[in-house]
Structure formats: C-alpha cells, structure tokens
Amino acid sequence: MKQVICVKWGAAYGAEYVNRLYGMLRRHVSGDFRLVCLTDDADGLRPEVNAYDLPELGCDWPKRSMGKWRKLVLWSEDLGEKTGLSGPVLFIDLDSVIVDNIDGYFTHGHPDDVVLARNWAKPLQKLGQTSVFRFPVGRHPHILRDFRADPQGVSDRHGFEQHFVTAAVPGGIKYWPHLWTRHFRLHCLPPFPLRYFMPARLPSGARIVTFPGGPNPGDVLVGRWTQQEPAHESPWQHVRAAFAKGVTHRWRHLRRYVRPTPWLARHWVE
Known part of the structure; x- marks a missing residue:
C-alpha cells in the first residue's frame, strides 16, 4: 500500500x-x-x-x-x-x-x-x-x-x-532525480519578457510540478498571478497596469505575468 x-x-x-x-x-x-x-x-x-x-x-x-x-x-x-x-x-x-x-x-x-x-x-x-x-x-x-x-x-x-x-x-x-520534481516559476515559466508571448511549458521528464511561493495553479490556469488580478489579461493591459496610479513595485508587476497554461487544464483536475 x-x-x-x-x-x-x-x-x-x-x-x-x-x-x-x-x-x-x-x-x-x-x-x-x-x-x-x-x-x-x-x-x-x-x-x-x-x-x-x-x-x-x-x-x-x-x-x-x-x-x-x-x-x-x-x-x-x-x-x-x-x-x-x-x-x-x-x-x-x-x-x-x-x-x-x-x-x-x-x-x-x-x-x-x-x-x-x-x-x-x-x-x-x-x-x-x-x-x-x-x-x-x-x-x-x-x-x-x-x-x-x-x-x-x-x-x-x-x-x-x-x-x-x-x-x-x-x-x-x-x-529526487532532478527531472522528476519541477518548480513552476523556474522550470516552466519562460524568462521575462518571453512570458508575455509564450505560455509556460511542461518540461520533459517531469512527474510533479510544484508552485512554491506562487503563483497558484488555479490562477495560472486562467492567466493571472494572483486572485486580485484580472484573468486572461493581455500583455498590453498588464504593462499599462504597471504604470497605474498607486502601483509602487512596477518592475515586480511587470515580471509577474503568465499566459493561460493549457496543460494545467489536462492535469490539474479531480
């Protein structure tokens, strides 16, 4: 067992x-x-x-x-x-x-x-x-x-x-053997600024993908970094939001962009 x-x-x-x-x-x-x-x-x-x-x-x-x-x-x-x-x-x-x-x-x-x-x-x-x-x-x-x-x-x-x-x-x-357990941000998410144009990939040989420190897989699924952000936001909308009134960490905001991730829809289900 x-x-x-x-x-x-x-x-x-x-x-x-x-x-x-x-x-x-x-x-x-x-x-x-x-x-x-x-x-x-x-x-x-x-x-x-x-x-x-x-x-x-x-x-x-x-x-x-x-x-x-x-x-x-x-x-x-x-x-x-x-x-x-x-x-x-x-x-x-x-x-x-x-x-x-x-x-x-x-x-x-x-x-x-x-x-x-x-x-x-x-x-x-x-x-x-x-x-x-x-x-x-x-x-x-x-x-x-x-x-x-x-x-x-x-x-x-x-x-x-x-x-x-x-x-x-x-x-x-x-x-664990290094290919088994993959870190979403470090192994799946394209580097900035490519993540504005490419979705996160599923690395070859991966068995479990972990999300330490965020974003949450439920948010990545719909193309956002946190629940406080709009889903399916376009790259241009995200860049514009970085310069909105009240945003103090613009660089962090710009880097925290993720496109909807199709392979999550296949795997992250009951």
Whole structure:
C-alpha cells in the first residue's frame, strides 16, 4: 500500500484541492494507495480520503517568519499511532500538480531515507524543498522536539521550515532525480519578457510540478498571478497596469505575468 499525506489548514485551500490531489493520485499511482489529510476542516472531502485532526504545533509561532512551520507536526513521534501510517510516506503540497506516473517516489532510495526536492532557487546551498518529500513515519521526532524547545531561535537561524529540516536530518537528506520534481516559476515559466508571448511549458521528464511561493495553479490556469488580478489579461493591459496610479513595485508587476497554461487544464483536475 502506497501512502501519501497532505496538510490543509486555514482558508487558503479548500476541500477541492484535496479532492483534486486524490484524483491525480488515482490516475498516476499504480495499484492501491492511501491518502491521509491532516486538517482543521474536513468538510467536503471525498470519502476515500482519510481525514484526521491537524495537531497543534505545540509552541508559540515564530515572529518575523514566513516559514510554514505547521508542517513540522509530520515529524511527531505519535503520527503513526494517530493515523495508522507506518514506514515511508510521501508528502505532497496541495498546490502541486501531478503530471505523470509517480510510482518511483515510493521506491527511490532506501525506505529510511528522507528524500526532498532540491531547492532550485538556491542550488549552490544544497538545500531541500518540502513541496514533495518522503520520510519514515516516527523516525526523527527530535525535529519537532527541537523546534518546540526554541521556535524563535530555529526560525531566526533557518528562516524556513524546509531549511531547518535539511539541516536537522541525521546523516543528511537525499534528493529526487532532478527531472522528476519541477518548480513552476523556474522550470516552466519562460524568462521575462518571453512570458508575455509564450505560455509556460511542461518540461520533459517531469512527474510533479510544484508552485512554491506562487503563483497558484488555479490562477495560472486562467492567466493571472494572483486572485486580485484580472484573468486572461493581455500583455498590453498588464504593462499599462504597471504604470497605474498607486502601483509602487512596477518592475515586480511587470515580471509577474503568465499566459493561460493549457496543460494545467489536462492535469490539474479531480
């Protein structure tokens, strides 16, 4: 039985994201699998999804931090007892898009390895990225324990949950084969200004496309960077908007342009 886990809390992602993840898994996983969702609101989830209450972080939330520290509850000693999970389990962020068979994610390396995607935004620092990672349930409880002992200190030293995990795994983390897990902004989106004329491409060999730091796949699907922007905006409309009254970050606005992305319509569906 292949095991997958996701985390849903707050209002950023509704039940449709979990249900869509289940549908993508059904199409791209051979044989039986189990999807566990840790959540603060299980309303609307498909009955095939095993939903459990999302544990509390167990400490004060760090100040001045952008890290998604709530994901550290995955390293709790009693996760297996609460969910029935054991051995290696694959975590997938809800804003990820599965585009091909992912059986290899369950068998790559040793079952006790902690396997992360590379942090492609900082390739020379040998950091991991936790949009898609595999870990042995209950094997490294010190990660959550050490964070709870000094959450602000951990945040100040590492900045992000995934940087802390990279440093905290005994013996070091492993990485997925580099073609498997692709970063949308860095591997799919054409460089500026070509993105004004070309849609994002689906890289050859990709199995999962991740969207860390945005834009959200739901927005990319309709050709916008955020929900606050108009969908299907033409290049000229977007350029004009950069010089509208009140816009202070014009260069950032100009670079944040994306055309509607047809391959998402095929893959990012329940």
